[in-house]
Amino acid sequence: MIAIVNVCLREGRGGSPTAVVDDAAPATLTDAERSRVPVRCGTSHAVFVTRRHPQSAPGVSTPHESRAATAPSTVDLRFFTAGGELPACGHGTIAAMAFLARQRGSTEHEFRLCVSARTFAGRAVLDGDTIHAAFDPGSVALREPASAEIDPVVAALGVGPDLLAPGACVASLGRARMLIPVATPAVVAALVPEFDRLRAACDRFGLLGCYVYSAPTSAGRVTARMFAPSIGVPEDIANANSTACLAAHLADRGVTDLRVDMGDALGSPATITASTRRCPTGLKILVGGAATFTGTR
Template sequence: MSLHVTIVHACRRAGRGGSPTAVVDETLLTAADRRTVPVAAGTSHAVFTSVEEHGPGRPAASLRFFTAAGELPACGHGTVAALAVLAERAQAREYEAVLRAGSRTFLGRATGGDNRYEAVFDPGPVRLRTPAAAESEPVLAALGMDPAEASAGCRIASVGRPRMLVQVADRHALADLAPSMPRLRAACDRLGLLGCYVYSTPSPDGRAAARMFAPSIGVPEDIANANSTACLAAHLAGHGLSALDVDMGDSLGQPSTIATIATRTRPGPAGPLIRVGGTASIATGISLI
């Protein structure tokens, strides 16, 4: 069976880099077959899309995300990539859709044209907690960090799946990280974590850098991770920072930037309402046999 795949560079920075993502129309493939798509396409993730109408003038789309290791309930840069493709196909410079992924229904928006779009979406409520020492210590040790010095900057953040946020002093400390992937995978598997998102202390104007290590899902280091950035935005919103731009991908030669805004507080314990997104460029279409 021939499969058409659209390659999108999601969360680009100043017209460069971004995370290559495979966008595919929903088709009759087994889960095992879907896992082969990102590998064959040369991307870390693939998103399968299915579009239907949802009320007058507003489409709805279902999204499913896969890496080589299996299906994910959510993928931020995959959502950005899918929104760009859906907007391009609709020939709409302002496109809004109801999106369904995992067990969630939420809004996504893309603006632009000529294969270049600014996409933004609601990643859902973020739940934050401080990890116990028994949780943070093995992750920090796998990162090559001193748990006694770094544990105070750790949080467990959940949006879809939990991941650990770890703060380092600056971009130099971030760039110098050389984690042990086998140890990090073992620690994350034992704790049920998606991975570990390490970020530099933000500047007063809300600029930071980050690296996302997720060997448990077959992605040793992610070029761009929008959902983890949304988790960080929710954490920092509690400290008065409402807008955040995070640079990722530099260590992999793929400069990427993810932008977030915390607009208001959700009712109840779920914290602020976050909007997260980035720039997406539709690169090319390929056929997989």
């Protein structure tokens, strides 16, 4: 059975449908079969969830006992699109936590999430039929792109030089993607990329795609679109990891809280939240969104 979870809802509606598979017997599916799951389910991504350790027995104290109704669970996550496996997927991580929290039933849940040999923390809270989940995506590597990288990507997007804003960068969180600022939300909404050209440009520079965004308002509101033809997703309804990359990019400019609206061009409004704070070990990022179940396949 495959659960379908709508992730990163905006005011209770829309979101990105994501297939979640309880992968209790991981040897039963080949990776090629896993890549067919999102196609079969009509979703852009699928996440495969494997519980590494059983839940703690009742009465066993944990460091999080005062905040979570049950002890943290350790789970392995793998992510697939039609184009193959991904090293990380933000909205897939949120979908997995929503799936696990709903199964456990109590209100608050904490998780140790294992993705591509990295273990990090996540938390989910049930509020009626909605699950609010957030996680620490890890450190983001940022660099300034060369003009030879920017020019073909911008040309494929169809953005004129007068509509670009300064501050493009290449951000890596699992895989590299280009963050491209434009003048206004209307410019973001009007984009009509040439996907073959965009894929060729992204493949040439080792990018999974490009994330186009408008400048944040004084309240931290951003409009964005994520194009990722290189991984078989022409446009993503919601992209939490790229939003985490944007949060890291804007942190030095004093922007510490973001609410990023995506998905409108695809008829499925989505919102992702991200916050940053400085700590002794570096920049701490928290990214998340709301989710709900829509059925099974």
